[in-house]
Amino acid sequence: MPLLAVSGLTKRYRRGDTLVSAADDVSFTIEPAETLALVGPSGSGKSTIARLVTRLIEPDAGTILLEGTNLRALKPSALRAMRGRLQIVFQDPLAALNPRATVGRVIEDPLKIHTRFSRGERRSRVASLLERVRLDPALASRPIHEISGGQRQRVAIARALASSPTLIVLDEAVSALDVSVRAEILQLLKRIQRETRVAYFFITHDLGVVRAMADRVAVLDGGRIVETGLASEVVSNPQSEIGKALVAAAPRLPRS
Numbered sequence: 001m002p003l004l005a006v007s008g009l010t011k012r013y014r015r016g017d018t019l020v021s022a023a024d025d026v027s028f029t030i031e032p033a034e035t036l037a038l039v040g041p042s043g044s045g046k047s048t049i050a051r052l053v054t055r056l057i058e059p060d061a062g063t064i065l066l067e068g069t070n071l072r073a074l075k076p077s078a079l080r081a082m083r084g085r086l087q088i089v090f091q092d093p094l095a096a097l098n099p100r101a102t103v104g105r106v107i108e109d110p111l112k113i114h115t116r117f118s119r120g121e122r123r124s125r126v127a128s129l130l131e132r133v134r135l136d137p138a139l140a141s142r143p144i145h146e147i148s149g150g151q152r153q154r155v156a157i158a159r160a161l162a163s164s165p166t167l168i169v170l171d172e173a174v175s176a177l178d179v180s181v182r183a184e185i186l187q188l189l190k191r192i193q194r195e196t197r198v199a200y201f202f203i204t205h206d207l208g209v210v211r212a213m214a215d216r217v218a219v220l221d222g223g224r225i226v227e228t229g230l231a232s233e234v235v236s237n238p239q240s241e242i243g244k245a246l247v248a249a250a251p252r253l254p255r256s
């Protein structure tokens with residue numbers, strides 16, 4: 001059974017008199033411990049699909065099965081419990097995390113929701129999550145706005161890991177970082193995947209990231225998936241027009 005099975009996912013937005021298809025009959029699967037990348041030009045529907053899959057927005061049609069459970073059929077309380085299994089990390093941690101909250105608080109909050117740990121257990125789990133993302137546990141007392149962008153994204157990853165997810169959706173999660181910090185975070189994500197067998201749904205416009213991180217890739221155009229395949233094959237020999245255009249527009253890719 002796939003970890004995630006999405007089928008027929010459809011979402012339209014009204015713009016004036018017309019309907020814009022942000023997701024048009026989208027179907028794909030993600031296996032445990034796998035990384036699937038979703039690429040496409042600006043406005044092709046990548047963020048919409050990330051938000052549909054994580055149930056932040058409601059689709060017009062389609063099913064989303066996580067570990068065989070239909071997320072759309074769950075009552076709010078059951079969905080809350082399931083949410084821990086499926087986490088999302090956004091591009092801008094300063095917008096996604098409360099900038100005045102401390103690092104420790106940001107990571108501890110999901111533990112309050114998803115576990116029955118005592119206060120002491122939560123504190124020691126926060127310390128081990130900080131170590132997992134290679135941050136000094138002493139950082140727990142610092143407010144989010146005082147730490148660097150790269151450190152903030154590590155905190156966002158630690159927060160996502162707090163509820164022991166089986167799938168993390170990364171919505172342009174490394175796009176705003178400079179090149180060296182981005183490389184460090186990608187290495188970190190790979191190591192975490194080896195250690196925990198978490199799967200990633202990697203939303204990106206960066207084919208270098210696809211080549212470095214993904215097992216498979218789906219190419220999106222106008223809300224439709226126009227090509228899927230092994231990342232190495234699609235990046236070196238795209239079949240769809242939009243895949244060819246993305247590869248042609250990419251800066252020279254480092255060898256994987």
Ligand SMILES: Nc1ncnc2c1ncn2[C@@H]1O[C@H](COP(=O)(O)OP(=O)(O)OP(=O)(O)O)[C@@H](O)[C@H]1O
Binds near residue numbers: 020040041046047
């Ligand atoms: N809340 C909304 N209301 C109306 N239209 C929307 C809304 N959100 C997205 N859209 C439209 O849906 C389409 C897909 O947008 P989406 O943000 O999902 O694309 P994207 O591939 O993530 O783009 P980018 O890479 O620029 O972030 C676009 O035409 C966008 O204008």
